[in-house]
Amino acid sequence: MKTILIAAQKGGAGKTTLARNLSVAASLDGQKVLCLDLDPQGSLRAWWEGREVDTPAMLERDPAPHALKATLDAARAQFDLCIIDTPPAHPEWLNEPLEAADLVLIPVRPSPDDLRAVGATIAAVNDAKVPFVFALSQTPRARITEEAARVLAQHGRVAPVNIAQRVAYAETGATGQGVSETTDQKAGAEIAAVWDYVKGILDG
Structure with a gap:
């Protein structure tokens, strides 16, 4: 079983949207x-x-951070993949989940505030010595998106497909769906492409 942890210390970066x-x-x-x-x-x-x-x-219940390793060990026989959502902060207990991950995904909005804030997340992931990938989220069709990708690429891999600002992502948060299960084909295609990219890294 592979484990993906989604982390960003900046609130509103799109962690839960990416996870679901x-x-x-x-x-x-x-x-x-x-x-x-x-x-x-x-x-x-x-x-x-x-x-x-x-x-x-x-x-039935999510594990306490100190029990995460045992939970993952127990899940290995039944699951191929575990995706872990985390809080918009870096409490001390998050170090252990980081170290348990095979890959960390870091969603980043293409804004100056988000780019300034991402350094703390990069430092934490580097301390844990875990591979990571940036995923640009809530992206407008504007020059700032391309500039953000260039900035992030100086620090690590950037997913080649952006997660655009789309109504479907907000709507499915309320309906219990993924965009892949809706009629929004563009949203479904970009999430499928992000998954294909991530799966390629995990399969290594």
């Missing part, structure tokens, strides 16, 4: 996916409880 849509895309690709929500706000779990299908899966 990536988990649906991976499930539709035939992966047995487990989602874990380590964010006290519980947004990923609230979304999952609104779903009408039982994939991806969640446990």
Whole structure:
């Protein structure tokens, strides 16, 4: 089982949006996916409880951070992939989940504030010695998106497909769906492309 942790110390970066849509895309690709929500706000779990299908899966209760390793070990026999959502901060306990990940995804909005804030997340991931990828999220069709990609590329890999600013991402947060399950083909295609890119890294 591979483990993806989604982290960004900046609030509103799109962590939960990425977690739920990536988990649906991976499930539709035939992966047995487990989602874990380590964010006290519980947004990923609230979304999952609104779903009408039982994939991806969640446990009856999310583990405490100190119990994460045991939870992952127990899940290996049943799941191919675990996607972990995290809070918009870096509490000390997050170091252990970071070290347990095979890959960290860092969503970043193309704004000066987000680019300034991403340094702390990069430092934490580098300390944990875990591979990571940036994913530009909530992107407008503007020069600032291209500039943000260039800035981020100086620090690590950037997913080649941006997650655009689309109504479908907000709407599916309320309906318990992923955009891959809606009629928004552009949103579905970009999430599928992000998943293909991430899967390629995990399969290494």
